[in-house]
Amino acid sequence: MGDQLGGGGCGSVFAGFRKADLFPVAIKHIPQANLFCKHVVSGQHRLLHCGFHLTHCLNSLNGKRFPTEVAIMLKLTAEKNDFVGTSAPVSLLDWYDLGHELIVVMERPVPAIDLSTYILLKKGSLQESNAKTIMKQLVVAAIGLEQNGVFHRDIKPENILIETGRRIPRVRLIDFGLSCLVKKGSYYTVFYGTERYATPEFCSSSVYRAGPSTVWQLGAVLYEMLHNQGFITKRFLRKQLKISGGLCQNLKDFLQLCLEEDPKMRPTLRELQLHQWLK
Template sequence: MPRESEGSSMDDQTRRGKRKASPAPKKAKRKRTRVSKSPPRNTPEKNVNRRVKRKVREDGEESPKTKKRAFDITHLTQDDDEMASSSADTGRDSSRPFKEVSERKRKRKASNDGGKPKRKRSVDIVETTQDVTINACRDKFEDKYVQQNQLGEGGCGSVFAGYRKADNLPVAIKHVPNEKVFCKHVDNNGKKISVEVATMLKLAEGTTGVGTSASVALLDWYDLDKELILVMERPVPAVDLLKYIQGKGGSIDENEAKIIMKQLVDAAKELKDKCIFHRDIKVENILIETGSGTPRLRLIDFGLSCFVKEKSRYHIFYGTPDHIPPEWFRHNTYHAGPTTVWQVGVVLYESVHGETRFETESFTRNKQKISNELSKKCQDFLKGCLAKVPEDRPTLEQLKLHPWFR
């Protein structure tokens, strides 16, 4: 789930950033006394010995007191650098003194041992362990599934057909590069996982098996460090709603659209009840099973989804740009409920308006209009979903009771 952000909090962060970037008040510099190797003129020898000369043992080593003094000076340098680095406009690296001290200690230890410093192998061990774990996960995936031809590619990854070796169950295998895992979720164990995985696991709760819910089921997932592999059920035979509409000549009749839209509203309501915001409901992310006389809807692609709290609002839009709700253009903010209803309206619009692809800006400027050839009840359903003001849109509960569905 991208992270939810508030306009006010952003302003506060900006003000805080400006304060931090402003020049820090000047502090009185500490005076350091440069020590000369030779005693200055007219200086008593006794004072010189006490203040300047180092006590040297017979073997030529520095006394413990001298070493202690050097250690104190080193720490003073560290403190000064740390204070300087606290200003936002400084270019100094606060870790520099620590690195130098460590290097000096390492060299001194090496000279005492008469050889090179010993290198720690902990980093190599960690990397090797990670490689072994990743290879084990990949082997586990390949032992269980067979990957076949590519089905499609989107903004969040590529999807391939495949099957499970044990029972030849058709599966869809999705490969998501790490840089395309846009949202993370912290599970109950404090571990960060893909929000797509988290939402699909949440949807699986309470179901009895594959094919029992509107959303496709997640069967397995594998984190391979550089990519994430999701294995999901693949309904067969099935096509996405866009291809289904195209196969019907560019649009579907109102009665068939009603059957599909009833299932879509029920699926959206199921997501809402489990506090999940899909964010990208559209004809490409809906599968239609065609194995029976009645089309069955399945919802796919939760790559941009997130968990939602009551009255949560969002400022960064994730989804299809052509389907952005109008309130985002006006106020740079949107909410889960009204946005989902808007997307339901977009799906219906594209289903019954020929090959016309919906665009929010064109619709709000009246360049795209609801067809008068539709029934009055269907037109009313569309007008409600596509109301320009989010408060004027019905809720999903109200849509389920709409007269068009009766």
């Protein structure tokens, strides 16, 4: 284990390397008091094989209770067809329940920086073409989570990594500590996430759903990519933050749809993917 990469309410994350092959990893320490809930693993899951030392058969874990973050990352990693690094969510490599804390070991894309830092390096805002490249990948990633019944709940620039060692920047999703497994149509009345990105419906009625909330958060991320200022839902609703008039019409329409105050008026993730701006 090496230097600390970040920390927050859920735990602390450190850089590290696997001793066997020096593969870069991220090591997350989560105090027992910060484990919000546990999930019972059930159903049929195929063998998890990531091409590394970790091989878990979820069938053998059937009926056992795991921290939700571990259960979700197991599920997402199991859905990958081949090796670590083949989809947007970072892969789970191993975990250790020590009683007083949970340690989660994940892949660590290198070189990569979070989207918040990436935006700063681009002088506070991105060119439309660059923002489109990132948003296309984010929408695909969000659809993948939705298909797996996963609600991230905290999509924001700090939880989006950009792999910078490629000609085209590649998006990776991190920090599933506030995520949950959901059924279609489920409503939530307890807020988990970052308050500044809370949906209008939660601000007004203390209720939110997975799909419309994810679309809102994607809109907030896109706003920050383009406007050289942080997004805060309550300021946006009070018209203290406005969508720039200098954006092209298709982009402006896409952003306005994501940031519709009425969740029923927001498009689905599939509809977003088909929007003219992303073509």
